[in-house]
Amino acid sequence: MITVFVPRDSAATSVGADEVASAIAAEAKKQKKDVKIVRNGSRGMLYLEPLVEVATDKGRVAYGPVSAKDVPELFKAGFLEGKSHKLGHGLTEEIPYFKTQERLTFARCGITDPLSVEDYIAHGGFAGLKKALELPPIAIVNQVTTSGLRGRGGAGFPTGIKWKTVHDLTADQKYVACNADEGDSGTFADRMLMEGDPFCLIEGMTIAAVAGGATEGYIYIRSEYPDAVNVMREAIEIARKANWLGKNIQGSKYSFDLFVRKGAGAYICGEETSMLESIEGKRGIVRYKPPIPAIEGLFGKPTIINNVMSFAAVPIILDKGGEFYRDYGVGRSRGTLAFQLAGNVKRGGLVEKAFGITTRQLLEDWGGGTATGRPARAIQVGGPLGAYLPESKFDVPMDYEEFVKVDAMVGHGGLVVFDDTVDMANQARFAMEFCAIESCGKCTPCRIGSTRGVEVIDRIVAGVEREKNLALLEDLCVTMADGSLCAMGGLTPFPVLSSLRGFPEDFHKPPANKFLADAAE
Amino acid sequence: MAKKAARPSNSPGEGASPIPSPAEVAALAVCARHGNKASELLEIFHDLQHQLGYVPEATLPVIARALNLSRAEVYGVQTFYHDFRRHPAGKHVVKICRAEACQSMGTDKLCSHAERSLKTPLGGTTADGMFTIEQVFCLGNCALSPAVMVDERLYGKVDAKRFDEIVAAYSKDAAE
Numbered sequence: 001m002i003t004v005f006v007p008r009d010s011a012a013t014s015v016g017a018d019e020v021a022s023a024i025a026a027e028a029k030k031q032k033k034d035v036k037i038v039r040n041g042s043r044g045m046l047y048l049e050p051l052v053e054v055a056t057d058k059g060r061v062a063y064g065p066v067s068a069k070d071v072p073e074l075f076k077a078g079f080l081e082g083k084s085h086k087l088g089h090g091l092t093e094e095i096p097y098f099k100t101q102e103r104l105t106f107a108r109c110g111i112t113d114p115l116s117v118e119d120y121i122a123h124g125g126f127a128g129l130k131k132a133l134e135l136p137p138i139a140i141v142n143q144v145t146t147s148g149l150r151g152r153g154g155a156g157f158p159t160g161i162k163w164k165t166v167h168d169l170t171a172d173q174k175y176v177a178c179n180a181d182e183g184d185s186g187t188f189a190d191r192m193l194m195e196g197d198p199f200c201l202i203e204g205m206t207i208a209a210v211a212g213g214a215t216e217g218y219i220y221i222r223s224e225y226p227d228a229v230n231v232m233r234e235a236i237e238i239a240r241k242a243n244w245l246g247k248n249i250q251g252s253k254y255s256f257d258l259f260v261r262k263g264a265g266a267y268i269c270g271e272e273t274s275m276l277e278s279i280e281g282k283r284g285i286v287r288y289k290p291p292i293p294a295i296e297g298l299f300g301k302p303t304i305i306n307n308v309m310s311f312a313a314v315p316i317i318l319d320k321g322g323e324f325y326r327d328y329g330v331g332r333s334r335g336t337l338a339f340q341l342a343g344n345v346k347r348g349g350l351v352e353k354a355f356g357i358t359t360r361q362l363l364e365d366w367g368g369g370t371a372t373g374r375p376a377r378a379i380q381v382g383g384p385l386g387a388y389l390p391e392s393k394f395d396v397p398m399d400y401e402e403f404v405k406v407d408a409m410v411g412h413g414g415l416v417v418f419d420d421t422v423d424m425a426n427q428a429r430f431a432m433e434f435c436a437i438e439s440c441g442k443c444t445p446c447r448i449g450s451t452r453g454v455e456v457i458d459r460i461v462a463g464v465e466r467e468k469n470l471a472l473l474e475d476l477c478v479t480m481a482d483g484s485l486c487a488m489g490g491l492t493p494f495p496v497l498s499s500l501r502g503f504p505e506d507f508h509k510p511p512a513n514k515f516l517a518d519a520a521e
Numbered sequence: 522m523a524k525k526a527a528r529p530s531n532s533p534g535e536g537a538s539p540i541p542s543p544a545e546v547a548a549l550a551v552c553a554r555h556g557n558k559a560s561e562l563l564e565i566f567h568d569l570q571h572q573l574g575y576v577p578e579a580t581l582p583v584i585a586r587a588l589n590l591s592r593a594e595v596y597g598v599q600t601f602y603h604d605f606r607r608h609p610a611g612k613h614v615v616k617i618c619r620a621e622a623c624q625s626m627g628t629d630k631l632c633s634h635a636e637r638s639l640k641t642p643l644g645g646t647t648a649d650g651m652f653t654i655e656q657v658f659c660l661g662n663c664a665l666s667p668a669v670m671v672d673e674r675l676y677g678k679v680d681a682k683r684f685d686e687i688v689a690a691y692s693k694d695a696a697e
Contacts (some may be wrong), residue, residue: 011662014677046664049677074551126624183659185620191661223567223604224616224660226673264563264602267658281562282594300558341664349666371626381631384658416663418625434658513599 001034002080005053008111008470009042009195010227011188014049016067017050024052028152031075043110044350045097049193053092056082062092074460097366102328103352104336106189106313109196116233117242120199121243126244133252134209141167144314146322148334153179153270153307154382154411156400157488159314166212166302175303176209176217176256177279178311180232181263181270183222186384186414189338189350190205190308193229194221197236197312201259202245204311207318209256212304217256220275220507222263232259261485267438272305273442273488285440286486309338309412330356335400340365346375355410360394362415374419378427378503382411384434385491387498388418388427395433407498409491425501430456437484440489446489449480463511470507473500541583547572548580552587559588562598567604575606575627597601611646613640613691619656622663627680631667632656634681639688651692 006012006021021037028035048064052074061082070087077085103109112119120126132140134181142315145160166174178201178327179454182190189317194201237257239245246475247255261279263269269278273287276298297303313335317325326334333355337461339362341348353362363369370376374442378388387408389396403410418427432453439446453476459469477493484490500507541549551568555561565584570576576599584594599605617635619628632643635654639647644655662668665677669684676687 002689010675011665011677014675015665016664016667049665053565092664182661185622185659187659188661224657224670227675262564262567264567264604265657266602278563280559281558281560281598283597343622343663343666345664384621414663416622416625420626427621427624430621434620438658478534495603 001036003038003055004080004211005038005040005055006050007042007196008114008227009049010225010263011046011192012042012049012051013227013447015049015065017193019051019068020050020066020071027071027075027398030292030509033075033080035080035238039111039382040112041109041114042350043092043098044106044192044193045095046349047160047347048089050326050351051092052079053090054079056084059091059093062089062095063087063484064089080388088312097347097349097351100365101352102336102354104316104325104328105194105309105338106197106350106352107316108200108318109193112197114196114198115238117199117238117244123270125199126203126314126317128315129203129210129244130250131193131208132160132210132318133211133254137167137211140207140318140457143322146185147313147317147318147325148322148329148332148398149313149325150333152309152313152412154184154409156410159300159310160362161307162294162306163208163211163304163356166214166304169295169302171302173299173301173411174212174214175298175301176205176212177272177276177298177303177305178205178217178219179270179272179275179305179307180219180221180225180228181267181271181275182225182308182412183267184412186342186380186383187412188342188415189226189340189412189414191228192226192350193308193312195231198232198245199239200312200315202235202239202306204314205258206245206249206256207314208304208311210254210303214304215255217258218261218279218298218420219258220261220263220269220279222269223265236260250450258392266440268436268440268488270438271488275305276303276454283440285442286488288485292423307412328354329399330354330397331399331401333401336399337410337413339398339413339415341417343380344370344372344419345415345417346371346373355399356397358395358397359389359415362392362398363417367417370417370419372419372421374421376417377420377422378414378418378424378499380418380427381412381414382409384431385487385494386411386414387494387496388424388502392474392503393450393502407494407501409494424499424506425457425461425509426506427498428496428507429461431456431492431499432457434490435492443483443485443489445480445483446485446492449484449489450477452476453480453492457496460507461509461511466508470500530626534589542579544573544577545583546579548583549587552584557589559590562588562590562595563602566599568600568604575609578607612651613653613671613687615652615654615688616657616660616667617643617654618660618662618668618670620659620663622659623667626666628667631661631669631679631681635684638685639680651695652688
């Protein structure tokens with residue numbers, strides 16, 4: 001029996017992994033070869049997807065990107081014995097892109113069968129939860145505090161403090177809520193983990209529940225991720241059957257159950273209070289803070305809210321200790337971050353590294369430059385609300401504080417690369433347009449400011465009273481940043497102002513034509 | 522996934538009819554399946570849309586009654602979220618990602634191409650009712666941009682040629 005791995009990750013299936021799996025099964029049948037196909041998660045080398053792996057005595061051998069029509073040829077070349085082929089990359093673990101990473105959160109992703117509890121446990125799964133079940137809840141909180149883990153969703157708030165707040169409160173009901181509304185362009189780490197290692201998220205949330213005293217949890221997944229929704233629902237069902245969820249988990253005194261809630265295409269529901277409203281079945285309108293959700297969260301009860309990546313970092317922290325995790329990283333940014341290389345990049349994918357690495361290293365050493373081969377002109381870090389870095393800032397280390405110093409944010413570590421054909425005035429306009437489309441409408445700076453922002457940028461581009469309108473745009477950005485209720489309107493000025501400051505020439509081009517200028521007037 | 526409703530529900534006064542329409546019956550059944558819990562309203566809309574292809578306006582008072590909410594609240598939730606349709610869509614819904622990562626790989630060109638080749642603007646449905654094309658912001662396939670989703674199936678590295686091939690495959694399936 002030979003085991004062949006073909007990812008089920010939706011990035012892999014988006015370029016034909018399902019067809020490849022069927023082709024391998026058909027060819028094996030034809031040749032009467034005893035082949036077992038495991039649909040694993042992705043290894044994160046998305047530029048090689050569909051990445052087919054074959055288990056050999058030496059380890060797993062990788063081939064990619066494989067298309068269905070390559071399959072007969074691969075059989076002929078003897079890929080089942082791990083023999084060489086022009087699509088071959090040798091041992092997966094030795095591929096430089098993979099080997100140089102520091103995989104803590106994604107240690108299992110792509111290695112195991114995502115829906116096999118046995119596989120999960122065989123690769124170190126549930127070790128963290130087992131330890132947590134033995135510890136007093138405050139000791140769990142302390143481990144997380146020691147690790148220096150900060151919210152991976154973008155805000156970077158210390159996770160331990162959040163947990164401590166919920167731990168210290170007495171309430172008849174407490175909740176755990178996971179933000180899997182990964183709406184930011186350039187990010188796919190949450191999706192990859194949910195599709196590739198769902199038990200890791202379940203374990204992390206259960207540890208949070210034990211620490212905070214919660215008995216019920218929700219995972220809010222965006223509807224654009226149908227595969228992740230299905231995998232998570234299946235995984236929860238399996239975990240319940242194996243008593244890793246439900247009453248008296250593994251014979252302990254702790255009970256915890258978990259439910260998936262599917263979003264409905266509203267970007268704002270990635271904001272934590274808006275997400276709570278949405279889980280409650282309401283319009284995703286942002287709540288005022290205070291009270292903070294840790295005190296009055298879901299259904300008005302104390303709630304631990306974290307991003308997928310934050311929860312998924314917890315099992316290893318509990319397993320190996322807070323100090324182990326803290327020893328990665330720089331400054332006050334501890335541990336690793338799953339950087340996501342996206343957009344116009346030659347080798348896009350997921351790179352988990354300790355903090356401190358630079359944008360340039362990620363772009364050049366892993367990304368291999370742009371996909372188009374032209375010079376990279378701008379990189380947007382941290383999603384649609386993140387700043388556009390010009391080339392001069394590519395050497396700033398990835399560290400929450402260092403990025404703040406250059407008016408940018410690390411966010412969730414998503415990097416979107418643009419080559420020199422990008423028009424930054426257009427990107428700034430898009431940031432405003434996006435905010436106008438996705439604003440929840442509760443506060444004026446965000447709701448109205450974004451629409452006015454689009455108009456002002458149109459006037460600037462059209463050459464209408466340019467200097468006056470540039471001043472107006474700056475002023476508008478200050479109003480939005482200082483006056484908005486949440487990060488949606490509050491951070492939209494980041495991409496706008498960073499475009500303006502880093503790429504002023506794009507705002508000072510001669511207007512395209514007189515007619516447009518008149519129209520804008 | 523999207524199915525045509527049994528009959529259009531925009532006829533006036535349908536909600537007041539003493540005999541409930543099939544859509545209203547379906548709505549009641551879905552609400553009951555979710556325990557008539559107001560907190561499950563999003564799931565109820567998802568299920569109903571899965572069944573009927575959209576959420577007919579006539580179902581809103583029925584849902585409101587079942588969940589003990591006001592009609593305004595139910596209407597408010599339906600219209601807040603981009604996912605919930607108030608009118609039937611084409612047989613297949615083609616979502617083209619227009620977010621930054623896909624922009625960097627030319628999604629604007631892809632959108633124009635799609636509009637030309639399917640002869641309908643973004644947000645519109647083709648004349649034969651086969652495809653509705655929509656913009657979407659991020660499908661989580663940012664390393665393999667531009668991304669397109671047809672119904673619930675994701676496609677990566679979609680250029681104009683691949684777009685036409687994908688659309689042709691769905692058209693061919695329907696013809697058979």
